Amino acid sequence: MSRIESPATLRSTHPSESEETKGGSMSAPSRTRRGFLKQAGIGAGLAGAGMLGASHPAAAASNRSGRRQLAAADVLVVGGGPAGIGAALGAARTGAKTLLIESCGFFGGVASWSLGMPINQMRPESKPRSVVHELLIEKLQAYGDQAVYIGQHQLYCNVDYLKVAVLDALDQVGCKYFVHSTVVDTLTQGNRVTGVVVGTKQGLATIAAKAVVDCTGDADVAYFAGAETMMETEAPRMPSTLLLEMANVSPEQIRAVNMRKLADAAREKYPLIPKSWRLHPVSNGHHYWINHTGTRDIGQFDMTDPVQRSEAACVSRRQALQMTQAMREFGGEHLKDIELVATNPQIAVRETRRLKGEYILTEEDAAAGHTFEDTIGWRSGYLDLMGYKFTKMRIHDVPYRAILPEKVDGLLTAGRSISATHVAMAAGKSMGNCTATGHAAGLAAAMAAKKGIVPREVKVTQIQDALRKDGVDLAMGGKIQENVSGDRGV
Numbered sequence: 001m002s003r004i005e006s007p008a009t010l011r012s013t014h015p016s017e018s019e020e021t022k023g024g025s026m027s028a029p030s031r032t033r034r035g036f037l038k039q040a041g042i043g044a045g046l047a048g049a050g051m052l053g054a055s056h057p058a059a060a061a062s063n064r065s066g067r068r069q070l071a072a073a074d075v076l077v078v079g080g081g082p083a084g085i086g087a088a089l090g091a092a093r094t095g096a097k098t099l100l101i102e103s104c105g106f107f108g109g110v111a112s113w114s115l116g117m118p119i120n121q122m123r124p125e126s127k128p129r130s131v132v133h134e135l136l137i138e139k140l141q142a143y144g145d146q147a148v149y150i151g152q153h154q155l156y157c158n159v160d161y162l163k164v165a166v167l168d169a170l171d172q173v174g175c176k177y178f179v180h181s182t183v184v185d186t187l188t189q190g191n192r193v194t195g196v197v198v199g200t201k202q203g204l205a206t207i208a209a210k211a212v213v214d215c216t217g218d219a220d221v222a223y224f225a226g227a228e229t230m231m232e233t234e235a236p237r238m239p240s241t242l243l244l245e246m247a248n249v250s251p252e253q254i255r256a257v258n259m260r261k262l263a264d265a266a267r268e269k270y271p272l273i274p275k276s277w278r279l280h281p282v283s284n285g286h287h288y289w290i291n292h293t294g295t296r297d298i299g300q301f302d303m304t305d306p307v308q309r310s311e312a313a314c315v316s317r318r319q320a321l322q323m324t325q326a327m328r329e330f331g332g333e334h335l336k337d338i339e340l341v342a343t344n345p346q347i348a349v350r351e352t353r354r355l356k357g358e359y360i361l362t363e364e365d366a367a368a369g370h371t372f373e374d375t376i377g378w379r380s381g382y383l384d385l386m387g388y389k390f391t392k393m394r395i396h397d398v399p400y401r402a403i404l405p406e407k408v409d410g411l412l413t414a415g416r417s418i419s420a421t422h423v424a425m426a427a428g429k430s431m432g433n434c435t436a437t438g439h440a441a442g443l444a445a446a447m448a449a450k451k452g453i454v455p456r457e458v459k460v461t462q463i464q465d466a467l468r469k470d471g472v473d474l475a476m477g478g479k480i481q482e483n484v485s486g487d488r489g490v
Contacts, residue, residue, distance in 0.1 A: 071178075076098075149488070184198065194209065239386060243292075244343055246339065371396070
């Protein structure tokens with residue numbers, strides 16, 4: 001079962017703030033806090049782009065409090081992974097003043113920090129999924145075959161090309177963006193989210209918005225705003241993984257080694273290694289990425305808990321070295337010279353909090369291919385609990401109600417933290433599916449901002465019309481995906 005956390009338990013109070021921060025009437029910062037963003041570079045650039053100013057209610061409240069406002073936007077997208085990219089592109093294409101913020105130093109999320117792991121379900125059945133999906137593909141292809149190899153439905157990318165391709169796509173649609181911006185709290189007026197608080201090198205600052213899309217993957221914004229979230233407490237949560245990139249080995253040498261037998265032979269000396277793993281080529285290059293079951297056999301970690309997340313990240317770095325040493329020492333002549341080139345800049349997390357929305361997607365919805373009148377997209381691929389369960393499913397709809405919090409307004413979610421059960425979440429974590437829910441959430445947020453209403457009040461038929469205009473086929477629910485595997489080996 002999942003633990004449902006009530007809003008009362010979710011409110012976070014910082015030592016330097018009073019409880020009034022949550023209501024939009026914020027106390028003045030402590031006298032020891034440094035000034036915020038005094039240098040004109042960032043502020044001037046955003047002001048010229050129409051992103052700053054106190055035109056929003058939250059902006060005025062923020063300024064009255066004495067806390068420095070970093071920016072304001074019609075639509076604020078928090079989290080720059082596949083869902084956030086979809087939301088930002090979807091919103092900005094409508095003309096909404098859109099700001100995308102990301103805690104890392106680049107966009108792409110797990111697609112970028114996983115060293116080459118495919119972006120699945122971007123072109124199911126080798127067909128375009130939407131103009132948003134295709135815009136990213138177009139920008140990748142502009143850099144040639146070193147940037148991307150396109151499979152049956154997935155993209156195999158050189159991640160450093162991907163990081164720039166995302167910037168190219170954002171620039172084309174006029175979306176503004178910040179990296180190194182971590183959300184630590186929300187701005188609210190009553191039960192409405194009106195912006196966020198971010199941590200910067202110059203201290204805490206605010207960003208105001210008419211609508212916010214939570215694409216953090218961990219439902220961070222929803223959690224900070226007091227929305228109900230869910231987390232699995234009984235069944236094992238999916239493991240987290242630090243991926244590896246290897247070099248100085250040929251496809252022939254890789255194919256000559258049985259990795260499961262190698263792991264069995266090496267485990268006594270290297271106890272952290274998983275039961276097996278595979279090497280896959282990076283794009284069209286000569287390096288190889290390794291995805292694996294990560295922490296599954298080490299222990300269960302709550303990746304929202306700072307202590308447990310730290311433990312998981314550090315033990316995973318030891319695991320990566322043990323895997324490398326195991327290949328070099330137990331792989332015979334074929335792998336004795338294999339080299340570790342890189343590991344993720346941060347551990348890849350598959351499961352944490354999920355929003356408790358107006359509708360909770362279920363395993364039955366995925367298995368049976370359920371459709372909904374308020375569909376705003378669909379999910380394809382496998383139902384994959386990464387080592388615990390792996391089954392086929394039908395393409396199934398995502399209802400608008402599943403990206404809306406039950407009670408909190410001004411907020412939508414997208415990606416793996418939408419409203420779904422533990423198992424149903426695993427049915428939609430493929431990155432192309434996350435981009436699709438982000439696309440829909442971004443459109444809905446832009447419509448709400450334009451009309452001066454909350455996302456809950458946007459007519460679903462209008463969102464659906466906009467999605468169809470953007471090339472989304474909303475009649476896919478219930479169908480069986482023919483070419484769902486097609487994983488690229490060596």
